[in-house]
Amino acid sequence: MSGRLLVRGGRIVDPSQGIDTVGDVLIRDGRVASVSLEGQEEIALQGITILEASGLVVSPGFIDLHCHLREPGSEEKETIATGSLAAVNGGFTTLCVMPNTDPPLDTAPLIQFLRQRAKEVGLARLLPIACITRGRAGQRLVEMGELVEAGAVGFSDDGDPVEDPFLMRMALMYSAPLGVPIIDHCQDPSLTQGGQIHEGWVASRLGLKGMPSAGEEVMAARDIELAALTGGHIHLAHISTSGTLDLVRNARSRGVVVTAEVTPQHLFLSEEAVLGQVLEVGEADPYAPLTPFAYDTRAKVNPPLRPRQDVQALIHGLQAGAIDAIATDHAPHNLVDKACPFDEAAFGISILETGVGMLLSLVARGALDLSTVVRHLTIGPARVMGPRWSQFGTLKPGAVGDVTIFDPDEKWIVNTDDFASRGKNSPLEGQTLQGRVVATVVGGRIVHDRSGIARGPR
Amino acid sequence: MIQTRIVMSSDEIRSALSRLAHEVVEGNQGEGSSLLLLGIRTRGLPLAERIAANILKFEGLATPVGALDIALYRDDVLSRGPTLPHVTNVPTSVDNRTIVLVDDVIFTGRSIRAAMDAVMDLGRPRRVQLAVLVDRGHRELPIRADYVGKNLPSALSEKIIVHLTEVDGADEVLLSEIPSSVHSGNGIEGVSDRAK
């Protein structure tokens, strides 16, 4: 493999440097050597691998702040290997992996195991997130100092909230000097107990117990106040309601260290998806007779898909800069876990391979700017992780040689049979998306090249 | 394209029903009081009522009339499309009675077979006879009518259509020629093919 990689002639979009023009990116020894716009620099082309990117968009490699890879413990749903392949196919060069595995990632050896496996697989970078509490039991804090040394980039009991406010306060206080965020899955258990989807007219129509928006908002409000109290960094995972967004805006204006992420599905789908009538935010006839395709478990996710008004608010908030990052919350499941009555189905969508397509479809529709999408997949997440990660999410010289190359115009039909992920649970099956990843580079190595745009030595 | 002609006028129908009434009484000498006419829905019913009225007029004998719905007994019930049964309404018990089934047309005999099964489920009649306005031949089962208004031998490609005032506003029996180019089916325009 050549030590040099040239990504030639693409439209470089790097919001961290305010760049949006055609040019070349040179990567040497795994790091960005230079970005030359309009081909200003001459580069000796012998022995160099070239990715022909003209007509395509070139951006810093996408960072996913939030995904579930199921290994160790549920390898039938996903492994580090299959998840990493799904990630790079989907344009993600860095994954922050959630610790709700079996056993949960709450000790240093397990963190090291994850990093070791990622190195062996050799595709995307995996950054482990450790549990906040031992065993994810919500009782005692983990040994955060040792875990950060072992490589944890943040802490979360995701899947569950931290129910005990005092414990959350301690977590925020203790972690603050370590410079890593506490990531909370905001969900009040008693308000949302037994809930299957958003509490609204769809839930009522289908006779399903709902989770009210307030169930997320009361917890988000609590976490924000605790962050204010402690000076710690709270990161709100997968926000889904306009109410939560307002809380975040308000908190930021008060100077609280709060960041927030939103998933592609919460920007692209609304609660009607469960009706099986429409697959995107659109006009569903609320009272049309239900078909046998109602109760679509592939659209069952936590937090649930929300009403159109919330989706629109999140899109506007993203565009306005009120949200820090887009993260997939990739949650692969076996078909067995979804092929059952709705109440029995697992929550989650397998989304690594469609997330970028969904976002680019929104761009194609004019709902979002391309630079906004790229920003929230690159410098946005890098900033959430903290200054240690300043070499990520950017193409400035010296940054990690991670690049995502995509075609914002290519239309394609989602076919879960083609997923590298073991999770085929996607409500977008058969749906047409506009925008697709073409190639992915991690540390100067081409890890995904769908249509063969590479030339020269490998 | 489809040629239709009248093969029984209203006068002919009237005189046929008159004759049928006489024949029914003759065929059941001495048992007039145990007679029960059961009209097979739909057009068998008004025919049964008219025959009963004739019997009353000629013999002074009041004969009970009931309506028999055979929808639940047909052998093709599940292949001919949605079955909508109507109420079977029999004013007296059928036990020990002489039942005279009344229908407008006897053709393959399957309707009558179904009617007999229906009657047997209602009780144990002493005897069952059959009166029809038209016998058009082409039996597929060993069933015959005891009393026939008119024999109308017909080709399979022809359709016999009975209209009665009570149901259709006029009394007449029509015969329809279906040209061989038309798909052999019911031959009545507007009714969709259904058996698949």
Next chain:
Amino acid sequence: MLNDMDQHDSSTVIETKRMNPTCPDNQRSHVLDLDDFRTEEINALFDSARAMLEVLERGVKKVPTLRGKTVFTLFYEPSTRTRISFETAGKLLSADVINISESTSSVGKGESFLDTVLTLQATQADVLVVRHPHSGAPYFASRNLNRTSVINAGDGTHAHPTQALLDLFTIEQRLGSIQGKRVVIVGDIAHSRVARSNLWGLVHLGAHVVLSGPSTLMPWDLLEGREKRPGHPFADVEVEMNLDKAISEADVVMALRLQRERQDFGLLPSLREYARLWQVDASRLSRAKNSALLMHPGPMNEGIEVSPEAAHGAQSKIEEQVTNGVAIRMALLLAITPRLEG
């Protein structure tokens, strides 16, 4: 092409056409809820049910119509009356009825619902009658089956179409047409699959529906937007918490069963308060029309949603509902049993 039986029996051909004026191809495969039943279809079912009532009066209560057809009842929730009703309905039509309940081995052993329904389809089941504690289970079943028809005998809190049909049939048998009648539904409507299906049916047939009960048990989201949205199916449904007002001049009073768990889960302060404010007793019933019907899907909590006097009073049509239930289910089985090929 019509079968030779009536191919040349002209009278029945025309009869068929008139019986199905607007539903030429109405081969219904599944009965999941009343939201997709057209008025004509409901009326045709009522006609069919009347014929079935006559069969129920006979000495020999059996017709050969569904001979050779197999009906499985698959009940994941205990139920006596509904299951017996379906079993009777199937047997009177000469179908073979096989009952499977939670206590039957394979279901109890944790065989998945999907595997169970696929297995039953593989045994050439014609009809599957499903009752399940989770809303949507029959929908899930129907989309995974391609030969067997599914009848929803109650799914979670979502729908109970056969109960609603028999309720509507009872009303029609007694009061003539449902159009314009004032029908009051009292109780835990939010969690009542009977009420929800009845709502669809009553609205389709033009009744004026009044809902009454505690606001914690009112399905607000189902009614949401009915003032603002044109064409909202429940635009004319009235909500009146005060039962004395709601029941005034009612033609029909439907009392719903109140489950004790609602009190346990904090949705109600007490059953005592519920009974004080919403129990249908003789005095409240006297505010309804003299000819008013009192209905209840059963089983009754006498003394809670209905007083014993009212439950056994002259206006109570609860036993009639049971008989009508068999007739309606016979009509439904006939309507959906899959057609023979060719």
